[in-house]
Amino acid sequence: xRKMVFSLVLLAPLLGAAELSGTWKFQPPPDPNxxxxxxPREIVYVFKVDGTKFTGTSVTNAIGDIRNGTIDGTHxxxxxxxxxxxxxxxxxxxxxxxxxxxxxxxxxxxxxxxRGGRGRGGPVTxxxxxxxxxxxxxxxLQHKPFGPFKPIGPNGLAKTPPMGWNSWNKFASKVDDAxxxxxxxxxxxxxxxxxxxxxVNIDDTWEAPQRDKDGxxxxxxxFPDMKALANYVHSKGLKLGIYSGPGPRTCAGYLASYxxxxxxxxxxxxxxxxxxxxxxxxxxxxxxxxxxxSAYQKMALALRATGRPIIYSLCEYGWQKVQEWxxxxxxxxxxxxxxxxxxxxxxxxxxxxxxxxRAQYANPGHWNDPDMLEIGNGGMTDTEYRTHMSLWxxxxxxxxAGNDIRSMTESIKEILTNKEVIAIDQDKxxxxxxxVRKDGDLEVWKKPLAKGVAVxxxxxxxxxxxxxxxxxxxxxxxKNPKVRDLWAHEDLKAAESYSADVPSHGVVMLRxx
Numbered sequence: 394x395r396k397m398v399f400s401l402v403l404l405a406p407l408l409g410a411a412e413l414s415g416t417w418k419f420q421p422p423p424d425p426n427x428x429x430x431x432x433p434r435e436i437v438y439v440f441k442v443d444g445t446k447f448t449g450t451s452v453t454n455a456i457g458d459i460r461n462g463t464i465d466g467t468h469x470x471x472x473x474x475x476x477x478x479x480x481x482x483x484x485x486x487x488x489x490x491x492x493x494x495x496x497x498x499x500x501x502x503x504x505x506x507x508r509g510g511r512g513r514g515g516p517v518t519x520x521x522x523x524x525x526x527x528x529x530x531x532x533x534l535q536h537k538p539f540g541p542f543k544p545i546g547p548n549g550l551a552k553t554p555p556m557g558w559n560s561w562n563k564f565a566s567k568v569d570d571a572x573x574x575x576x577x578x579x580x581x582x583x584x585x586x587x588x589x590x591x592x593v594n595i596d597d598t599w600e601a602p603q604r605d606k607d608g609x610x611x612x613x614x615x616f617p618d619m620k621a622l623a624n625y626v627h628s629k630g631l632k633l634g635i636y637s638g639p640g641p642r643t644c645a646g647y648l649a650s651y652x653x654x655x656x657x658x659x660x661x662x663x664x665x666x667x668x669x670x671x672x673x674x675x676x677x678x679x680x681x682x683x684x685x686x687s688a689y690q691k692m693a694l695a696l697r698a699t700g701r702p703i704i705y706s707l708c709e710y711g712w713q714k715v716q717e718w719x720x721x722x723x724x725x726x727x728x729x730x731x732x733x734x735x736x737x738x739x740x741x742x743x744x745x746x747x748x749x750x751r752a753q754y755a756n757p758g759h760w761n762d763p764d765m766l767e768i769g770n771g772g773m774t775d776t777e778y779r780t781h782m783s784l785w786x787x788x789x790x791x792x793x794a795g796n797d798i799r800s801m802t803e804s805i806k807e808i809l810t811n812k813e814v815i816a817i818d819q820d821k822x823x824x825x826x827x828x829v830r831k832d833g834d835l836e837v838w839k840k841p842l843a844k845g846v847a848v849x850x851x852x853x854x855x856x857x858x859x860x861x862x863x864x865x866x867x868x869x870x871x872k873n874p875k876v877r878d879l880w881a882h883e884d885l886k887a888a889e890s891y892s893a894d895v896p897s898h899g900v901v902m903l904r905x906x
Contacts, residue, residue, distance in 0.1 A: 556793070562735070639673065695872055834858070848862060
């Protein structure tokens, strides 16, 4: 096992340097809202000083290199690189054997919250632990070094974007065996299975607090027999997915797969798992940013070694331009953003704005993932949910419903099971749609198909507006093409162009051949 050592040398005997140089620590108090198996991590800073400049390493909720540090009397400033490869500015105040550190410009917490567990940069007062300029991670958090990164080929899965259901957006930590079985039943009875929704994915909180004596991961009391559950789901003509991560703990604080990748992959294969969502979270505590790709590839290789076809979903929030290397590490899909929320602002920002420039990296077997569907969870109108569905299909995005299918309304069912719209997402050409025109709040999108082109007319404004499109600007040169309105389910006559009054936050979606 590799010892992760940060060796720092005192280079200048200046007073400020002598006061700052060394190791500083803070032990966060227990969080009463955290799972009982989640222990707060020690915050550690180790500084290397050269006159009025310093560098070093911080070990908080993520290992991060310290750069551009400056000392001005008792005041310090520095930049810190995190696992995303992004730089954040910090400031600190030195007072004897205490050092208060905080972000210079902390980000505002997202509306509606998230999974939690990701610090927002509030002030932390550390105490001098020693004058030592060497820090070693605890033995249980050490890992073997990775060799040079080498891309691997595709696994042959996910030729079209995966479709199914994921437990998190509706149930979060309350998911259990009974709800998964009930959801599988509802996917069949509602017609969602026949519309293409195949995967039933259990997200976080299924894991037991401890591994067994042989190191095998176990389920907790909510899931008494995962293999039996998989058999039940399979009996419905569906497939079962599960959740873990490359770090010591999941986002919710449960056991993850760090240093047990091959063992966990074998366990999941024995259970009959068909899909893995692999979420970064605490991996930042044990991996440097440059190890992110190798950490994800390690699980890809472990899954393949089982011989079972398991779709591999990377969840690392779009860090380090994941679209450029997601396929190289063995991913079938990769998250391109932070967590979606059930609101127009969240959905539209993620779908319209944060997917631009990624289309060239999507192709059969490899998909950009703007996160799960919120359709039917109650935070948007049916008009907005139709826009949500249309946009995800134009993006060739995975379609993973997150609502309670057992009690969904007929209108939500109609949105989720519109086979004409789904066909755009599942088109065998595997091309991601792009925005071709933006006029303020009005947008025109196109998605080339194996036959024809899909066109989306989107109104992000607050009032009904007329949107027009000429066929030539979306690549249609045929005279008098066939035009189909996919939500109205009717054929249109539009020889060279088309105009429609599109409602606020609404869409008109066309197939043109």
